Amino acid sequence: MTTVETPTPREMTVIYNRDDKIFRGIVTGGALTSLVVLGAIGLFLFLRGAQIFSDNGLNFLVGSNWTAGSEDGLIPNDFSIGPMLVGTIVVSIIALVIAFPLAVGGALYLEFYAPQVVRKPLVTLLDLAASIPSLIFGLWGVQIFSSFGERWATLLNDRLGFIPIFGVEFENFGRSPFIAGCVLASLIIPITTSVAREVYSRTPRDLVDTCYALGGSKWGAIRAVVIPYGRSGVIGGAMLGLGRALGETVAVYLLLNLVFRYNFRILESEGGNVASLIATKFGEATDYELQALVAAGFVLFLLTLVVNMTATTIVQRNTPRA
Amino acid sequence: MIATTTSAPAPQTPWSTSRPARVRAVSILAISGVAAAAIVLVTGLAGIDGWALTFFAISLTVAFVRTARIGAKERTDAIMRVIISSAAVVAFVPWLSIFGSVLLKGYSGVRINYFTQDMRTTVPDDFLEYGGAIHAIVGSLMMVLIATVITLPLGILSGIYLTEVRGRFTFLVRFVVQSMSGVPSIVAGLFVYTTYVYGTESFSAFAGALALAVLMLPTVARTAEEVLKLVPEDLRAAGYALGARQWRTALMVVIPTVRSGLTTAAILGVARVIGETAPLLLTSLSNSSLKFNPFDGPIASLPTYVFGYLQIGTEYAIARAWTGSLVLLAMVLMLFSLARRFGGKDER
Numbered sequence: 001m002t003t004v005e006t007p008t009p010r011e012m013t014v015i016y017n018r019d020d021k022i023f024r025g026i027v028t029g030g031a032l033t034s035l036v037v038l039g040a041i042g043l044f045l046f047l048r049g050a051q052i053f054s055d056n057g058l059n060f061l062v063g064s065n066w067t068a069g070s071e072d073g074l075i076p077n078d079f080s081i082g083p084m085l086v087g088t089i090v091v092s093i094i095a096l097v098i099a100f101p102l103a104v105g106g107a108l109y110l111e112f113y114a115p116q117v118v119r120k121p122l123v124t125l126l127d128l129a130a131s132i133p134s135l136i137f138g139l140w141g142v143q144i145f146s147s148f149g150e151r152w153a154t155l156l157n158d159r160l161g162f163i164p165i166f167g168v169e170f171e172n173f174g175r176s177p178f179i180a181g182c183v184l185a186s187l188i189i190p191i192t193t194s195v196a197r198e199v200y201s202r203t204p205r206d207l208v209d210t211c212y213a214l215g216g217s218k219w220g221a222i223r224a225v226v227i228p229y230g231r232s233g234v235i236g237g238a239m240l241g242l243g244r245a246l247g248e249t250v251a252v253y254l255l256l257n258l259v260f261r262y263n264f265r266i267l268e269s270e271g272g273n274v275a276s277l278i279a280t281k282f283g284e285a286t287d288y289e290l291q292a293l294v295a296a297g298f299v300l301f302l303l304t305l306v307v308n309m310t311a312t313t314i315v316q317r318n319t320p321r322a
Numbered sequence: 323m324i325a326t327t328t329s330a331p332a333p334q335t336p337w338s339t340s341r342p343a344r345v346r347a348v349s350i351l352a353i354s355g356v357a358a359a360a361i362v363l364v365t366g367l368a369g370i371d372g373w374a375l376t377f378f379a380i381s382l383t384v385a386f387v388r389t390a391r392i393g394a395k396e397r398t399d400a401i402m403r404v405i406i407s408s409a410a411v412v413a414f415v416p417w418l419s420i421f422g423s424v425l426l427k428g429y430s431g432v433r434i435n436y437f438t439q440d441m442r443t444t445v446p447d448d449f450l451e452y453g454g455a456i457h458a459i460v461g462s463l464m465m466v467l468i469a470t471v472i473t474l475p476l477g478i479l480s481g482i483y484l485t486e487v488r489g490r491f492t493f494l495v496r497f498v499v500q501s502m503s504g505v506p507s508i509v510a511g512l513f514v515y516t517t518y519v520y521g522t523e524s525f526s527a528f529a530g531a532l533a534l535a536v537l538m539l540p541t542v543a544r545t546a547e548e549v550l551k552l553v554p555e556d557l558r559a560a561g562y563a564l565g566a567r568q569w570r571t572a573l574m575v576v577i578p579t580v581r582s583g584l585t586t587a588a589i590l591g592v593a594r595v596i597g598e599t600a601p602l603l604l605t606s607l608s609n610s611s612l613k614f615n616p617f618d619g620p621i622a623s624l625p626t627y628v629f630g631y632l633q634i635g636t637e638y639a640i641a642r643a644w645t646g647s648l649v650l651l652a653m654v655l656m657l658f659s660l661a662r663r664f665g666g667k668d669e670r
Contacts, residue, residue, distance in 0.1 A: 135650075
């Protein structure tokens, strides 16, 4: 009897010579610039805004005053971003609430319902829409959409005005968080839709076919397989959209009256977000006010970074790399 | 040998909808549309949004009635089909409306002088025959060019790191690039303002380009990685087998293979930032005369041009803003189709 020994695979080692080491060093350095830039953004914004943080402390985040002091010191400087922080979140949540169902519907339609003839052009349109500059969304919002938005707002207030968030103090329905939220929704639908479509297209085909084979309808297959399979990926996509909405400047600047007051009535014609605050006040800011703006920018940076990192983690965990 | 003729059976598609069924579906849609229009005309509902809502309600009712006798499962299916299709339509309509309105409203300002003159002797409310946006177009191109020169090498290096070197920071770099793509554009502007503009005490095209570079880097890096991943492992192995070192294989085998893919990466990066407004408001501001020196004070760009003229708010100023957005959108579309053309080339 002979025994056959399976040979053990030889250990593969790579030895890099000097040239390779230089090459790898340069490439690593280049790749780490993004890390350095990201770190530098956080560091510089923090350093330039540090004065404000130490002067105001936590009040910077919750207070509702933005008063530039007079030069003789009679009116003291008082800067805080409470209402803008709330405004940022309110507008983004409105956008997300509108965009999420539409994006999921759009992705499901493209993946499962669209006839072949219209599918390709629609996917191209989706890619294109993702690259429309937000300025053009803002321009469109101000000039075209707001008349529709005002009509819907009037209707909402008329029928649902007894619910506090739909109530208004002044019946002037233009330039409200609701309208800004609608435009932001159309701004974040492309990214959310394309992530959702990507995730849905990865649903194992056999599972879907099994559903059909068991006599399930299309909706049955979608509900039983596609949606549960894609759930966390789609949530990640929605968070990417949320991150974009949180940091949006120009569209919000054009569509909202900047008013420094906590406002939870979404149809009221006042609001603002941190980014549009920076754009508005930047032009004629005193040196101290500028530091306050930088501090506000730092807060916004942290907020979006947290949202984005969470989103990235969720999406990456659910997209197996080939 | 006997020659036999065999005819391959024509492929059947028993699952596709038959012609009568399709005709029925289309006519039901048409009838519902007309009925919705009639309801809008008769009742107090108004406008195209009122019509859409009515149409939606009618379609739901039709789906409900048609499946009434078949069963609950089919009914849910039909109703969900209507709901999902409507959601898709509502999601897509704003973009179509944007393309349409930019084209219609911007068209009137497209004249030769728009591309040959600047605004140094023209006030915003002059007739559209006078003045133009050449200064803004040149400013935008200049900034985007500088930003590309800065980011393209960095983006490619980061792509090479992720696909060739695969060092111990691979996960970190990928994660940072992803998170960086979510940095709000105004924060990038603020960053360059607090560092470069504050240091040189002058707004300039170069400062604007730096801010754009921050926003562009993640796009370029990610696309470069995607493209480099497509290079077959065999090519690398062949390079090594010929005795080439890693750096030679990377620079002389891998990169030339995906040259046009890397062009795509640059183009997509440019498309990402060419319309950015917020960072430029903080770094390059705006002006009204043509200039070519990127270090010489405030300079206009298409986005800040559109933004500024929209703020002025008079009739011709707004018309100029629309034309500016038409030019901007045309640039984005052009870049996009270029990227598609280049993107298809590397695949074999």
